[in-house]
Amino acid sequence: MSTGWVKLHRKILEHELWNDVTTFRLFTLLVMRASHQDGFKMNGVVLNKGQYIRSYSKLCEDLAYKEGRGLKKLSKSTIMRSIKKLVTNNIITVSETELGTLFTIVKYESYQEFSSDHETEPRTEEEPIAERRRNESGTKSELYQELKNLRIKEEEEEKRASVENDLTPFQQIEEKYLSRKGGLMLTPKDSAAIERILKERIPLENILVWIDEVFDQYQPKHRADSIKSFAYLESAILDRWHAQLHQPQPLKNNVSEFKPKQHRQSNLDALAQYAKENGIKFGGG
Incomplete structure (x- = not known):
């Protein structure tokens, strides 16, 4: 042609x-x-x-x-x-x-x-x-x-x-979602859901990994059942992000190591010792 x-x-x-x-x-x-x-x-x-x-x-x-x-x-x-x-x-x-x-x-x-x-x-x-x-x-x-x-x-x-360097985070999410879902374009609701996810400031790497994870783990109830909107992914991504932020922190060991206290000579004892060594009468004794 x-x-x-x-x-x-x-x-x-x-x-x-x-x-x-x-x-x-x-x-x-x-x-x-x-x-x-x-x-x-x-x-x-x-x-x-x-x-x-x-x-x-x-x-x-x-x-x-x-x-x-x-x-x-x-x-x-x-x-x-x-x-x-x-x-x-x-x-x-x-x-x-x-x-x-x-x-x-x-x-x-x-x-x-x-x-x-x-x-x-x-x-x-x-x-x-x-x-x-x-x-x-x-x-x-x-x-x-x-x-x-x-x-x-x-x-x-x-x-x-691999994700092309000149793509914005929105475009990378769009491309990942459409490649997994199978489709040509986003719906207005899909675009709005992606914008909401971006406002959560979730690391882009996590979002892309979790999109694959959700699609891989999705179990359709019948042959016509599938993920039809990004809103479904939005909920799953937020669940994962919330769980990551609120992971229980390991307990800190508050029991400090036992260290024997060193004997510290008081100021009074030091003066008495000095007087004794130099023949000075100290303390009215």
């Missing part, structure tokens, strides 16, 4: 996305890489017109920007916030698959104003049909291999994944 061209309407200048650099770049990327035909099958996933499949890790690389002498990748949480904005504006829909996230541009044909499939990728009259077929076959093979390599690399990244 790296050949051909797409249309971009001037009305985009009037949309709020124009002022959001990351979200606009993401939208443009999805439009340019989306399938231009129905029924395109890649590794068991059938892509229809206006669909594209990609992992969040790969999108971070796709949208990297130049900083200094190198490229800086965006964080996953930044990508997810832009995706959330596109979903909220009914510009795209998303669904998770084993091969990555499937993005569907809601009004793809409207954006592109197709009159025929030929508009998506102009051909010349002189181009042989056999050459066209070879090109299309090669494109499919490249996409298939790209998806395969993508999944292999992402699995390796997940094994050694």
Whole structure:
């Protein structure tokens, strides 16, 4: 999907996305890489017109920007916030698959104003049909291999994944929670619960460990039972924090070590001793 061209309407200048650099770049990327035909099958996933499949890790690389002498990748949480904005504006829909996230541009044909499939990728009259077929076959093979390599690399990244340094505590908690719960975005209630937890000034390391602990220990009552909100975690985290703060302290040994008192000579005794040694009469004796 790296050949051909797409249309971009001037009305985009009037949309709020124009002022959001990351979200606009993401939208443009999805439009340019989306399938231009129905029924395109890649590794068991059938892509229809206006669909594209990609992992969040790969999108971070796709949208990297130049900083200094190198490229800086965006964080996953930044990508997810832009995706959330596109979903909220009914510009795209998303669904998770084993091969990555499937993005569907809601009004793809409207954006592109197709009159025929030929508009998506102009051909010349002189181009042989056999050459066209070879090109299309090669494109499919490249996409298939790209998806395969993508999944292999992402699995390796997940094994050694660590929290990115540029994420705020809120973003780190958000990413941990969504990765365990399975989802794309927080609800307003989830966000409020995270904010309340942060106000408790609980160490971030404890919060992240306890989120994993709560999910690992959760025992669903039936197949549809699951942790559905961060409020459940909020209560469990506060319980653990309260228990840690109020752990019974070990009893101190108040019995001091016995030390025999040394005999101290009184001032009077000292004077009497001095008088005796120097032949001085002392005490009227």
